[in-house]
Amino acid sequence: MGLLDLLGFDEAIREPVECKIEVDGAEISDLYPQLLQATVTMKRSAPAEGSLVFDSFREMDGDWIVQDSGLLETWKPIVLTAVFGDREMEVIRGYITEINTSYPESMGAAQVTVNIQDDSVLLDREQKRVTRSTEEEPKTDGIIATEIASEYNLTSEAATGISNKSLLQQKTDYRFLSDRAKANGFELLFREGNLYFGPSQLEGEPQSTIKVYAGDQTNCMAFDVVNDGHKPDQIRIARSNEEGQGTSEEVYTSNLKVLGSTQADSTNSGLGDFVWEMEQGQGGTEEEVNARAQASANENAWKIQATGELDGVLYGYVLYSHQTVVVDGIGSTQGGLYYVDEVVHEFTAKGYKQKFKLLRNASGEDEFSAVLDVLAGVV
Numbered sequence: 001m002g003l004l005d006l007l008g009f010d011e012a013i014r015e016p017v018e019c020k021i022e023v024d025g026a027e028i029s030d031l032y033p034q035l036l037q038a039t040v041t042m043k044r045s046a047p048a049e050g051s052l053v054f055d056s057f058r059e060m061d062g063d064w065i066v067q068d069s070g071l072l073e074t075w076k077p078i079v080l081t082a083v084f085g086d087r088e089m090e091v092i093r094g095y096i097t098e099i100n101t102s103y104p105e106s107m108g109a110a111q112v113t114v115n116i117q118d119d120s121v122l123l124d125r126e127q128k129r130v131t132r133s134t135e136e137e138p139k140t141d142g143i144i145a146t147e148i149a150s151e152y153n154l155t156s157e158a159a160t161g162i163s164n165k166s167l168l169q170q171k172t173d174y175r176f177l178s179d180r181a182k183a184n185g186f187e188l189l190f191r192e193g194n195l196y197f198g199p200s201q202l203e204g205e206p207q208s209t210i211k212v213y214a215g216d217q218t219n220c221m222a223f224d225v226v227n228d229g230h231k232p233d234q235i236r237i238a239r240s241n242e243e244g245q246g247t248s249e250e251v252y253t254s255n256l257k258v259l260g261s262t263q264a265d266s267t268n269s270g271l272g273d274f275v276w277e278m279e280q281g282q283g284g285t286e287e288e289v290n291a292r293a294q295a296s297a298n299e300n301a302w303k304i305q306a307t308g309e310l311d312g313v314l315y316g317y318v319l320y321s322h323q324t325v326v327v328d329g330i331g332s333t334q335g336g337l338y339y340v341d342e343v344v345h346e347f348t349a350k351g352y353k354q355k356f357k358l359l360r361n362a363s364g365e366d367e368f369s370a371v372l373d374v375l376a377g378v379v
Contacts, residue, residue: 017312018083019347021052023096024076034066036111038347040080040092042321044187047174048092048118050080056101056110066112067101074099078116082318082345082352089318090192091345094118119190122152123174132176133164140164141180145197148173159186159198162287183288185295189322200298201322202257206337208317210310210356212329219315223308223327225334227363233265234275235297237289251275252293254301259324259337260362264303276300304360306338312345312352319343319354327358337366 019038021028031054040050056066066072079093098115133139141161149156151173161184169176181188181197189196212220235252266274278293306327310319319325321340328335338358346353 017347017352019352020081020083020088022079022081023071024078028071031066031069031071036348038080038345040345042092042343042345044321044341047120047190048094048321050092050116052114052116054112054114056112058107058110064110067099072096072099072112072114080116082312082347084316091318092116092118093192094190095121097121119152119154119193119195120174120188123148123177124172127172128169128176130169131167132169133167135165138163138165139167141184141186142197144180145177145195148177149195154190154193154195156195157198158195159184161186161197162285162291165285182292182295184291185298187322191320191322196322200256200339202259202324202339204324206324206326207319207340208315208325210308210315210319210325210327212308212327214329218329219311220327220329221309221311223306223330225304225306225330227264227304229266229303231300231303232274232276232297233267233300234273235293235300236275236277237293238277250290250293252290252297254298254361255294256298256301256361258362258366259339259360260366261364263362264301264360301361302339302341302359304334304363305341306334306356306358306360308356308358310354310356312354315354318345319356325358332365333363335365336360 019035021032021035021038034054034056035052036055037053038050040048042048054066056064058064074096076096077094078096080091082089082091094117096114097117100113100115102109102111102113104110132144140163142158144164144167145158145161146156149158161180171179177197178188180186186198187196187200210220210223211217212223233253236249237252238247238249278296319340321343323340324337325340326335326337338360340356341359342357344355346355
């Protein structure tokens with residue numbers, strides 16, 4: 001996607017979006033006529049999950065066309081891709097985790113529902129007791145994440161993270177990495193065979209623009225914004241001093257990139273500081289306590305939340321969580337750069353819908369959006 005795409009001068013692919021499904025490396029074309037709906041949910045805070053719903057019928061030999069096809073079995077690898085003309089965009093890659101078959105009173109209403117989860121489920125099969133770091137051989141969480149990814153033939157992109165002198169794992173690899181991500185204030189993402197273990201991805205080129213009230217360029221069917229002011233601007237931690245007498249305090253504010261021109265906090269309200277204290281006992285080391293406090297401050301900075309729905313055909317792209325996107329057509333205060341928190345992708349006979357939840361830590365246009373406005377005026 002280039003600059004012209006963001007400005008709205010890309011030629012949108014306005015034709016039915018195909019949902020391609022590959023199981024164990026082969027496309028399940030024979031089952032497409034029975035597919036009623038494919039749904040995939042992407043979240044910042046959880047693995048990507050999905051479901052495929054098929055209708056089914058009994059053939060002359062007594063077998064059922066879907067459940068007896070031999071194509072759908074638990075723990076088979078699966079990839080779901082959205083096809084926009086000549087362009088393909090992967091929606092989810094993972095494994096079949098559950099198959100539910102329904103035989104109601106009316107035989108014509110029989111259905112098969114296939115549940116899937118991204119590659120994280122492969123890391124959630126074996127509970128382990130492993131010493132990941134010692135005083136003799138200390139490791140950062142980023143190094144540990146990279147080592148675990150390699151055990152599953154996944155590529156990895158891992159930030160350095162907390163340095164550990166002593167770290168024992170007593171759970172599955174996924175649950176262990178999820179805990180270490182929270183300790184660092186990181187996100188844990190499995191996408192296209194890659195494990196990402198790092199901070200919110202706020203840099204880089206945004207995804208294709210969400211356009212509201214844009215005439216024939218409109219791709220967003222609904223958009224709502226809530227600004228929740230009752231989230232603290234600061235997080236405070238209190239520590240006992242080395243002598244055990246009295247305490248010292250540290251205050252943390254968000255260090256995330258500001259997605260706008262005016263930070264969404266109450267600094268200018270004239271009401272004094274808005275600060276909450278972090279509960280004691282969060283973190284085994286001082287470095288981890290600091291990281292958790294910073295993570296809490298960062299999460300509370302997302303005071304602006306937007307929800308809406310895209311027409312996938314008009315949008316022409318897969319909207320991904322864990323990336324930024326520009327919203328245009330809702331004014332200079334609420335328009336601009338957002339972070340994608342959650343997307344529910346729905347493929348049905350009626351079309352392709354993408355229901356989203358976006359986050360923002362500021363109002364007003366950011367520098368990137370302002371540049372787009374200037375360029376749009378001269379093109």
